Structures are given as structure tokens and as C-alpha cells.
Amino acid sequence: MNFKHTFFLSATVLLVTAGGAFAQVKKKPAPSPKSKPVPAAKQIAPPANAQILPSDPFLLKGTLPNGLTYYIRSTTALAKNAEVVLVNKAGSVLETDAQRGYAHLISHLALKGTPGFTEEQLAAFMQLNKGKLKADSNAISSYDESVYRLTVRTDTADALNKGLKLLAGWAGGITFDAANVNAAKTGVTEELKNSLNVMKDRLDKNALPFMLNNSRYALRNPKGEEAAIAAADAATLKSFYTDWYRPDLQAIIVVGDVDAKQVEATIKTIFSALKGPAVPKPVTLYAIAPVVGTQIKFITDKELPYVVTQVVIPQPRAVAKTPAGFMQSVQLNLFNEMLANRIDELRQQSNSPFLFAQAGYNSFIGKQDAFIAMVLANARGIDTAVKTLATEIERTRKFGFVSTELERAKQNALSQVGFEYQQRDNILPASIAAEYQRNFITGGIATGTSYKYNYYLDNIGKIDLATMNALAAKLLNQNRAILLQAPETEKALFPTEQAVRTWFTTGSAAVSAYEDNASIPLMEKLPVAGKVVSIKTDSTILVTNVTLSNGVKVILKPTQFQPGQIIMNGFALGGTSLASDADFTSADLAARVIGISGVAGFSQTQLERMLRNKSVNISPYTSDILHGFTGFTSANDFETAIQLLHLYFTQPRKDIAAWQKTIADTKGALVLRAVEEGSVLQDTANAILSGYNKRGMTTTIAQLNAASLDKAYQFYKDRYSNAANFTFTFTGSFTVEAILPFIETYLGSLPTKAGTETFKNLGMHPPAGNITRTIVKGKGDIALTQMIYSGKYDYSAVNNIDLDAVETILYLKLAQRIKDTTGNIQTGVRVNYTKHPESRYRVNIDIQSPVADLERVTGLVVDEINKFRQNGAEQKELNTFVLDDARTTQSQLRQNAYWSGALNVAAQTGDDPDKILLHVQSLQQLTIPRTKEAAIKYLNDANLIKLTLLPEKK
Template sequence: MKLNYRLSLAILLALSIATNGGFAQVKPKPATSPRSKPIPAKNQLSANALPVDPAVIIGKLPNGLTYYIRKNVQPKNRADLYLVNKAGSVLETDEQQGLAHFTEHMAFNGTRDFPKNELVNYLQKSGIKFGADLNAYTSFDETVYQLPLPTDSVKIFEKGFDILSNWAGMVSFDTDEINSERGVVLEEERLRGKNAQERMSKLTFPVLLNNSRYAVRLPIGKEEILKNFKPETIKSFYHDWYRPDLQAVIAVGDFDPKRVEQLIKANFSELKNPAGEKPRTKYNIPPSVGTAVKIVTDKEQPYTLVQIIVKHPGSAVKTQGAYLNAIRNILFNNMLSSRLGELTQKADPPLLYAGASYGDFLGNLNAFTTVAVAKPGELEKAVKAAVAETERARKFGFTQTELDRAKLSVMTGIESAWKEKDKTESVNFVNEYQANFLKGEAIPGIDYEYDFYKKNIGQIKLSEINALAGKFISDQNRDVILEAPEKEKDKLPNEATLLSWISEASKNISAYVDNVSNKPLLEKIPTGTKVVAEQKDAAIGTTTLTFGNGVKAILKPTDFKNDQILINSFSFGGTSLVTDADYISASLAANVINSSGIADIDEIKLDKMLTGKNVGVSPFINETTQGVNGSASPKDFETALQLVYLYYTQPRKDNDIWQSTLTQIKSSLVNRGLDPNSVFQDTIAAVISNHNYRRMAMTPEKLATANLDKAYSFYRDRFADASATTFVITGSFAIEKIKPLLEQYLGGLPATNSHQTYKNLGIHAPAGQITKTVYKGIGDKGTVQLIFSGDYVYNEANNIQLDALGEVLQIKLIERLREKESGVYSPGVRVAYSKIPLSRYSISVYFGCAPANVDKLITATMEEIAKIKQNGAEQTDIQKFVAEDKRSTEVQLKENGFWAGHLSQTAMYQENPDAVLDHNKNLDQVTVATTKETANKYLSGDNLIKFILLPEKK
């Protein structure tokens, strides 16, 4: 179960607001509605309410419960059921702090029809994975339960509505279960907190939230209450606030809507509102006069960050006028984001990151938030640089060319959503209906929205957008938050100085100059080579083309998406071919080239050239391979191929980008050692690689060996010969239609037939038993990672057995460490196996816990492993694994991304790609006996490394 603070990380607050720039207020997720009603003229927009998408059935039961039902076939034979409660932590009394979230936990620990753990057990057997599929979250204002279900099993699907109704009004609150769950909730708080961000947030939230109800009702609550509350206290919260008039059921999926409506009425009509029900108070964050400044430091904070938050009244988007304003905000955010992004592309960037945008906040507020992450020792420079850009927009506005590009970009996004309207994931519709229920956001449907954009975006004037900066930027109701490492406390400005920097940032600024390139993306179209061989695989619907230059292309046309084509390529070599002395240069090569533009077009101009195109291509170089990854809409597929061709033949060397990259890395290294998790992960990487130079943490000394000429030369060398390159292309295309383009661009790639391959550097975990304890951090927090590893025979049969063992162990550790010991929140098991550069496997077990419980929980883990080694898995756990794996495979087989990865890997490993069709049938090979054999083989403990992170010794 998870908390949803919305403000849990200060920097993520700002970043999340920044990302709300794209269709945030009324999300244009694909929906289906007829476009029969004309859009009114502009002067009528402000008063007219947005319509409701006719594809959704909205109803209300006599008891007040609201429901939303929509048929959607993506993914096929699946449905998403949600229970949304207008009950969050702001409704808690002083004695109930933390119990809204605790209530959410208890819903999975026993209801009227599903005593104790029967609910989770039943759903796991039905193929629903606890945590990944079956989940919930609690926030300030709401608690939401999610239940994805198969619809090809009528029994399982219809049982889902019984489960939702049990959550809605029939949670048992068994005293023993409450007492057992206390430890789990406290461990969740430990896992997510006990760190620099939590400690600083406790100091900044009262300022950000202006000492409102939100500031004193964080969803996790108070430890002393979680440890000691009486069952009657949590039952009182559930009685008061889990009631039909504050609840909604949302059902979207591949089903008969009329039947679903009957199921909702049958399962939820019996629920009753409490007598003398309490009014559901709507809490707000009161405005503040002037500017509040808060400067906080922490021993473990690794970077210096400033946020400037100007809060404004917010409201749901319900009318056409409000929707048009929302589009204006999107355009504003789009243009401002582009300008700020250019700051970090300078040779000596003034900051590490800058962001600014207008969007949702909390407590019925919006906010204009500016974020600046400073280089060590350069806080003033960072603050002034970020604020200068917002001030530049306020004083001089944007240019018409910027607005034209923003409109084109936004229209490309909404058009793509419209094209995918019949292939949209159900959860996207769920999110829209949830916002409608909780906030009153309109849900007009994608047909209406796309039509609205087309008819109205052209009417938006530059003067209207330029006026927004003056509206958003203010010194009233403004908070300025500075977070920094404690060791830099003496160097930080005081409040007056910090505010003076913000004021001075507007001095000596000039209007933005919009530099664009009018050159064609590719000046000379390659001649290319023809297809010399063609091979079809009818079983999985692929066609493999071989071109005259030796390049191969595996093509899989699909109808999974209407507006998506994925492009992936690989050939062998990678950084394994360079010496250690040149490794750092080589490891930076692809990222630097990717950020430098192409040919003689820098990245800033390239981004502008590609505006309005739904396309993206990036080169990569890893240890054993190099290639490109990309995607495009069908109409922009040729542009994607041109980018591929240019990254192979005309990579750009940009010294400014190189210097900027080095600056970013150097800055990140200065305080990396302050963060306990970074130190722990660096230690793990070092030990499991036998302290190989290439796996050790970056240091200033290593970075000093990096050289742009070497990096560029290495990149050119790796992409100079495409003769052994395999491309995998999946998505919405016709083979005969794209074949001429493939012959031209892929067939035109350079080929020298060098026949290079990778080198096996022999980097792998050491043999034997090793324990490595790291003492770092001041929080009462421990972390454990156990890694079993060794040689492996890579094949489908072994992979299935290892996957089964990992899932069975995951189930047992949840039962033992979480449910029985109440010692962890979310234990994890990660299984990995590879064939290149050498065949190896690893099984990692990881969890966070109280430092005092580390040894006990490691012992418990080893005991559960020993049981499987002695007796094999329980048949019921095997059943859970098989059900979950079958369900996930059924969904994956209808995804372009899955096929892109599968076809690439099987080509790389020279495996039969058709084997995936037998995967679900082969799951029957997993038995009690095979799990016992697999556990003894791969969890023998002969090669076991125990990593433990504990607080610093006092």
C-alpha cells in the first residue's frame, strides 16, 4: 500500500507541477464521443459548460454512491475496477492521525466476506499480483483502491465487485490483525522516511501549506498514535467517512456495461450512510501576505535546491472558457520549459537543473513554481539564472515563432491521443473519472477535445500568453524554500540576501532571441541498397529483410497501437572493446552525442526543427552492444529513419555539451557521499564486480581521464560499420509500404564488414560467502540485500524455473517478513539471467527494516529459503505464480514494447523467437519437485553476498 503525499518530496513537487503542462486540467485521454455538436463561437466560450463524454455511463445509487462505467477493449479481456473515497488524512481527528492510511491497510487484512488474508490469497490465485496490480493509496483528501481483473473469467470478474463493496463498508478491523499491521505501517514510514527529505519536509511543510490543516495531517500520521491507538478509534474513522455518499466505483474494461451496472447495484445498494453523518469539510490553504522564506539543511542532503512557489486560487475546469485558459497555460509552460532547458546546454551551465511552470498544487490551489538546483558553491548564480528566465518572459514575453511551435507541439500531442482513442489503456479513463468525482473536472471525451483544440487554438494570441507571466509571478502568497547540505550551512545566504538575489535577477536582461535553422534535416538522401533476402515467420507474424549492405531488419506489423512505430537496433562491440584508460571517455560518448544534435545542427535547433513531429531517436552504447532506440508515428517514420541515418553517419561533436556534461557529473560527485543510499549502492556495485574499474563509482580522478576527441572517435568507430546490425521494427505499418524507405536509409548505412564482436571482460560477482556492512546515515533505518549468483545455462526451461522460484520466494517472504514478523513493508526478490557476455544468473533479496531487526530478518529469510530447498514450493504458491505469469504474458503479447524487446533479445542470443507462443503451456513444467531442485541449485548459499546498511555508529 502506498501513500500519496503530493508534496512528499519538495523537488518532486515542483517537477510534478512542471509535468502538468501537457493537457493537465482536462486530460485529453482517448475517449469516444460523436462530434455532432458544433463548438460555439469564441465570445460564447466562457459561459458554456463542457459536455460529458456519452461513452461513459454515470449513475448514482439511492444511497448516494456514484458510479462510472465505460467499455474499453485495451487491454483485451481485462478491466480496471477502482473504489474512490473522499476520505483522506485531512479528515482525521487529533487521535486518528495516520489512521486514514492505516484503514487502507486493514482493507487487505480482513473483511466480512474475506476474513484475514483470504482476499489477497484469492486474488493471487486468480493471477493478480499483490503490490503491482492489487494496490491502493492514501492522500490528504482521498483514498483509492485499484483492482485490475481478467474478464474472460466471469466468476473472478464478478467477484471483484464483491471485493470492492467489502472495502467500501465491510472491513473487519480484527484486533489481532490491527496489532500485526502496526509494524508493517511503521516499516512503510521507515522505508519512505527517516531520511534527509523527510526531516526537511517537516520544517518546510508548515510554510508551504501555511499552517493549514494539510500541514498537520500528513498521511503517515504520528508514530505514537500508530503504535498505541485503540481499535475503536480506527473503526470510528471508517464509520464516519467510508460511506456511500462519499464513494465512487469506477469500472473500465472489456465487458458488458449493462451487466456491470447490475453488479454495482447488486453489491453496493445495501451500503448505508451513518445516522447523523458528519459534514465532509472542504479544507483550504489560506493565502499569506508577502513572501515567506524557509532555509533548511540536513547532514544527508546531497544538493542545494531553491523553490519559489507563488500560490493562486484554483478551480476545476468545467467550462469552455476555463478549458481555453487551460490550453493557454499549457502553451505557456511549453515555451518556458524550452527556454529553461537551454540553460543546461551551455559549456558552463549556471545551474544543474531549472524548471518553471504553472499547475495544480493542493488545497484547491494552483501554483507557479520555479526550481533551481545549484552547482556546489554557485547558489546565487543558479537562483538568478532561473529567475531571470521567468522575468525575461514577464518583461519581454515570448516570440510569435515560439508560440507557433508550441501550438504545433500541443496539436501533435492531442492528435496522437485522438488517433489512439480506441487503443487507450483503461487506466487512463479511470484517472479522468477519478478527477471528475474528486474535483469536478470535466470529462468531455477526446473527440470533443480534439475538435475544440482544432477550432480554438488558432485564436489564442501571443499577447494573451505574454500576459500570463505577469499574472503568475508575484511577491504575494509566495514561498521561497532553500534546502542544502548541512556542511554548507555557513555559506548559505540569509533570508534578505536570498530575496535580494531574486529581485536582482530581472536586471540587465534582454529579450529572448529565437535562433532556428532553415536547413533540411538531411541534405543528401542516401542511395541505399535493395533487399537481397527475405524470410517470413508466420507463427509470430514477422518478416526479416536483409539489405545489400548486410543490415537486417526484423519487421512485426501490429494493430496494438494506431500511431506508434518502435525502432531498435543493435550490433556487437560496445565499451568492451576499449581499454580501461579510455573507458570513461567511451562510456560518455553516446549520451554526449545524443545531446549534441546532428551534423551541423545543434540540439536546441534540432528540437525546434522537430517540433510537430511525433518522433524520437537516441543512440546508445553499452558494454557489449551499440545501436539506436526510437519511436515515431507512421507519418513521421521517414524522419525517424533520417535521424537513425544521421546518428550513424554524421554525429555532431559539441564541446559546449561535453563541458556541460562534465560539469554536471563533477557537481553530482561533490556531495554524493552524504547520501547513505548512494554510498550503499556504490559499495554493492564495487563488491559484485570484484572491484573492477568499470563498475566502481565515478570519482573526480576518473572523470579527469575523459577526453572529447577520444569519446567522439570511439562513437564514430562503433557506428562506422552497420553490416552486422539488426534492426527490430514493430508497430503500425505495412511492410511493402515502408520497404522502399528501409532500403534507402537502413540499406544506405555504412558497411565495412569488419566482423567485430564484444569481448568478455569476465566481470561478475565473486565466488564464496561475503558479508559487507556499511555504516552510513543518521536515521533509524537499515537496508539488507542478499545476492546469490553463479554460472547458468540460459534456456527457456531454466528461465521459467528460475522465475517461478523468484515468485515463490517473494510470496513466502511477504508472508513471513511482513505478515508474520511485521518487520518489513515490502520485501523484494529480483531474478536476473543473461547469456551475453557470459551466461550468469543472480537472485537478489532486499528489504528495509529497523536496524535492530536486521539479523533476525536475515535469519527468517534464510529459513524460508531452507524450507523451499527441503520441501519444494507449496502447490498453492506455484498456482499463484502460474496464474500471474499467464495473465501478464497474455497482456504482453499485445504490446509493441514487449515484441521490440523480445525480438531484439532472441536475435542477439540466437534463440527461437517462436518459443514465446509456448510459454504459457510450458509453465506446467513447474512442480513442487522442480522448485526444490531449482532452489538447491541456485540458492545453495555457496556464492552468497550479504550487504547491510546500518546507521553510523555513535
């Protein structure tokens, strides 16, 4: 079950992903705000003294006589799909002491069926819509709401109607059959027991009463209490359901490729029958008492691998209902942008005490927002980390921001909102539905993209520095809760409460104002341009192939799918396969460290400041057989982006501080990984799947200690010294004529030398034969198994379709066979196929179940595989795969990202790119006998690896 309460330790997963990232300017692509596009239909902003904001003009909203609210929006951003949501203003905060966990239980019970849908019919409906009914995605229970969400197809006659009928059943027709109630209780009870072995859950249990100031929210964890759940029966659960699942507290949201008026009529037909109790129970609004002064709490845990410091300053929730409220939301966005940039600068410093850091003002819990800051540090750096955080908060509270920061933030905000406006027809239904959900829960107006765009253009210039600094002083007041969490073994290193209090109060008295550096041009002198020596147009896919005088090859695909967006990619064959074993770790880190070192004479901090008002994201990367760049930019910032690309080739920066930070971050991620029980299984899998080659295994501390910046820098220089090895792809909002001068100037001038490079085949693949391993580690009652089939492969479009079919069809078979009666049985299927360095395939089947059920569940999986090999797909399974794959492809063919990836793959593999358009046609040729042949070929027991992770015996 997914609980939407806001607690922050879960954000530490970002440390792991940040450790492997090499992006350096993390901005979305957006158009320049310098010239204001003319809206197709400008939404007129009301006068400043207006009392209410206008609603989204594309929204059809209404209320039924029974009180139910509906939101309907037609969009073709995701063709032939719709997001269908039931929102109920009832969560755990409305539970009595005896009912703690009832909202959670009912969301589980809903998945057992309704009068119109048996559990089997529910599963079949989800399969039809390419999904699996799961309590952590279809049903979400939190403090203030219970949400049921479906994605349904709209290209079939009755899928949408069935989805709405299902939501109506959940809204008012859940059956409280004793057997189903007991099954739901068993599932929820097992979740609670397992949570005792989950570090985050243990920390939450100790921290929430403090963070929520011992309020009603602190006493109503959505997961519930075991005793209350054990005592629940059909009658008591139905009583809670009757009280709080009622039309006046409910909303239906439908967003997608639909006829809005027709959907409205259907909603009126289906949902008007719902009735609430004759005497509705009053809804009590519970508040969280304000924090007074500086409150401090220390918590330790035996598994926590680092120190987490969190500062929470609650504020009353800001709901944008009027233009004045909307202006406040704009100011809050600017505040978050400026403060986030300051925190990021601190994190980028070579001597930074932070492994991870973030800060900003956002929604909190209940009717509250909050300023929340969080930093991660090594235990022995806790004093420095907390002092640094305290100093930066006090600096901002006391002195506010400077004018150059505000101007950059405004420019970035205009750029972002301009991009959103240009992409308004491509906003995914789930994102639009989420806005309507917030509107229903909080009462804030869903204005739509056009109003937001025009409001920003007309009003952001009115925001002055004094206003922002007053806001900073208000948001960063000294009524705050400070939570420090640390490993139990490092308890002795905790500072005293008085020390922490001093750092956040009198200890920051000597803080000085922030100093900003002025921006200068990225390139003051342009390089000597090269020339186009060959240009060929592929009229089938509307692609232009260019060769430059220095040998660089360029693929140009102009589109208008996402106006203003350009996606950039460049690759050369080689990658880390060209490094020696001794230098591999250094080489593997090369692109990552260069990507956070700045370029030419600019440090990373200086570079980020220079690019903050531009939408530019360029990142070098290195894989086992490739090296190159990925990125995107707005059309108006394209020259800056390609200048940055040029500098990464010609003037990469060697920065010892960036190297030290990369090593420290990687070591920190390894420490975090060591406490994750599943990591030992993955480590074993990595070793076997790479043929026990150290390059395919998890990096060790010893390897990091032996790596060197000199070797990493030299490896990078060697790989990027010959641009003639490179092929670049540009996809998006440009014309060939307009872009060619930039291509000639910045790519045609790149250095080249004699000779070409390609990758080495190091033989990193799974060994043939059968391998079985069982690993015992961790606690709890959950077992994990991976079954991995692999072998040589004939890479072709036809075989790729066959393998994709194996993935989907086997998943459908397993989903149908395995009934998730305990809430803890899950299966998944993943396929992978490659042409280089040699053509191979892999099929991974993942199984998660209670230890007691593992043998039975594995037997069911094996039985389904055997049936698949004997009989192939069923016709309905084949139809589902073909229809879904065709629909997905047709949607992707209207996306820049898809074309960029497909053209790159074709260039890397040497395939004919025109075949990109033939995929849907090729799907129609798939037959049941072919699926049987594919199952026999690719699910071959002769090459099977089986890995199992079991918990330690209690």
C-alpha cells in the first residue's frame, strides 16, 4: 500500500541515483522568454481586485444532485487512453481509536471485488488495459483522502464505461463478505509485521509524533494498528465505509482521449444512483498545533548508514483561489528556485559536508505547508553539516536574496512556464488529473496552462527584491522542529541539544550576506567553422544525413511534436572496453566527474550560475562500448547548448574537488547499498551475468581508493580527441537550413586525428548451462527469486518483436495464474537484447513472496513457462500484446525522445532507419505458432540461472 504522508527519509534514495548521474545543468527544455509567443486563445486575466481565479476553460466540471463532483477533460496527449480517478475525502485522520487502519483495510477490500466485478473480472479488466491490480498503485490511502486510480483504453467500446462502473462500485458498493474481509486483514497485518523490519517505517514511527507535534495526525498513521485491524469485522468496517464513503465527499475525474459531453452523460447515469446516509456524519477538521520556538529530537537506528538532519517550519496552507493567492504561489516558486540553487552550490563544494541536501517550501500534512530542509552527512561530519545548514538558513532569513539571484529565478520561471505553455497539448492525463485532485481536496483553483502562462508574463516583473526578502524572513521563522537521525553505533557522536540550539540561534549571529558573481559569455571567441561535404535526405522518415569536413556525421530530424524542444545525442564506439583492467574504475568515473567539473575556465558553480536562465542540459556519458553525450535544450538556447558541447570536447576541466566529491558520493552510495537486503542478490546476479568479470560487478571501496583523477582525465581526453568517430543526432524544433550554420561552426571545428576506434568484445555475458545460488541475508518473511534465461541471439526486427511478445505474454499468464491473496506475492518479466558487442538475449523473471509460499509460487511460474512452450500464446494474449504495442508505438512516433532514441540505435547497430515506420505493420504478422517457437527458443532450460534470497532464520 502506498501511503502519501509526507516524511522525508524516503527522499534519501536520491543519494543513490545522484551517485550515478552525470547531468550537470538540471533544467527542463524551454523557450526563451525574450519574445512572447502569441497564445492561440489567450485567457484573459481578471482584474487584480477580482475575488476568484478563472477555472481551466477546457475543464468540464459539475456536481450531481447527490453532491458528487465530477471533472472531465478531453486531451489527445496520450491517444486512446484515459485516466479515471475516484477521490474520497476520507482517510485515517477520521478513524476512531478502535478504527485505526480501517481506511487501509477498505482499500485492500475494494480490490477483492464489487457487485459488478468479481476478483477474477477485476484481474481480466486490468489485463485488458495492460495493468495489474495492485494496492500500491490502484488504491492509495492517506491521512485525508482515499484515491482509486485506473488507466483505461478508450479505443474499445466499453472499457471506459466499465472503468467508471468499477469506480462507482468502489465509491458505494464494496461488499463486506466475511472471507474477503479476512483476506484483507491478513494482507494488511502482514504489511504491518514486515514494516517492523523496514528501517524507514521504524524511523517514521519514532519521528512522526515529534514532527506532527503530537496532533491527531501523529496518532493516525495510515498503515493502522495491528490490534484494531485484528478486531475489525465486516460490520465495523461497513460502518466506517457508510459514514465516510458518500457522494458529498467524493469526486470522479476523467482525463484523456474522450468525448467530454458523452462522459458527463455516462457519469450522470452511473453515479447519480449513489446515496449518502440520511444524516451525514459531520467531518471534523483536525489541525496541527504550531511549533513554538526551536524543538529538537534525536533518533538512532541500527541500520541507518548516515546522519539525517531535517528542519521543518510549518505554515498554514496557502491555497490559490484569487489572483493574490496565485501571486503568492509565484513568489513561493521563486523562493524555492533561489534557495535550491544556494543549497546546490554548497553541495557541489569540494569540502561540502553534505552527501545530499535539499530545501524548499511545499505542502506538508493536513492543512499545513512547511519549509523543509534535509541534509545527509557521514556520522563524523555531523557537526559541520548541521552548522552549515543552520548558517545558510539564517543567512537567507536575515539578509534574503540578491537582485541577480532574483532576476535569474524570474528568467528561469518564465522559461519553464513558456515551455509548459508550448507543451500544453502534450501534458499527460495523469498530470492533469492530479491537478484536479488537488483542487477537490484543497479548494485551490485549477486554472489551466494558458492562464498560468499569461499571468507569469504579465506579473512576474512586478515582484521586487524587498517582497521576496520579506517572504524569506516569514517562511524561515524560528518556530521549527529539528530532527537528527543517526546510526545507533554512532550515538556518541551526536551533538548535545544545546549545541544544536546554539547553531540555529546565537551561533549564526556572525553570518554575512550572500555574494553573487556576474555572468560572462560562455565563449568569447568562436572557433573556425568546418564545412558540409555531404548532405542526403531520407524522404521516407524525413531525416537529413550530413557529413562534415572533419568527418563528423550528423543526423537531423526536424519535428513539431514538442514545440521549442531539441533533443541532442552523440556517440562513438569504444567506451570503457578500451580501458585496461587496472584503469577501468578511473575510466568508468571519467565522464561523470567531467560532467560536474565545469568547462574551460568556469567551475561547475560558475557554469550553473551562467546557465540558470537558460534551458540547457548536456551530459557526457561512458558505457561499456559507447561514449558520448546526451542532452536537450530549447530552440532559443540551442547555440549555448552546442557551445557547451564543443567545450566538453575541446576544453574539459580537470577539477580535483569534483573528483573528491565523486569518490565520496560513490562511497556513500555503497554504504547505503550495503544495508539494503536485496543488494546482495543483485551483486550475485551482476557477477554471474557478467561472466565474473570485475567490470560487471559492484564497485568496491578498494577499487575507488585505487582510482585516480589523472587516469580518468586522460581516458576522457583520449576518447574525445577524434570527433570523426562521432555521430550526432538532433531531433526537434528546428529547420535544416537554420541549424546547419551552428553545426558547421561548433561540430565542424572539433578536433580529429588519423585512425578510428571501436569497442572490444570482453566476453561479459552469462555462462552457458545451469547455475543455482541461494543467499541468506536480512530479516522478515519475504523471499526473492530471479530466474534468468540467456543465450546467443540473432538480432533482427522480427526476433525483437518475438522477444517483446514473450515478455508481455508471459507476464499476462503469470498475472492470471498467481492470485495475490496475501498482498506480498509479485512477479515480473523483463527481456533484454543487444547486437553489440555481440548479439545476445536475456529474459529475467522476478518472484517475490513470503518464504512459506516461495516453492509453491515458483512451481506455478515453471508450470506456466512449460505451458507457454507447449502451446504458445492464447489468442486474447496475442491480441493484447499486438494492440498495446501498436498503440504505444503510434503514440511514440509523435515524440521527439522516441525518434532520437530510435535513430541512435539504428546508427549504432547499422540497421535501416526506415524500418522504424514498419514496426506496427510487422506486429500484425505475429502468430500463435511464432510465440510458441519463441518460448521454446528463449525460455530454454539448458541455459537457466536461478538465484534466491532468503531471510536469516529467526
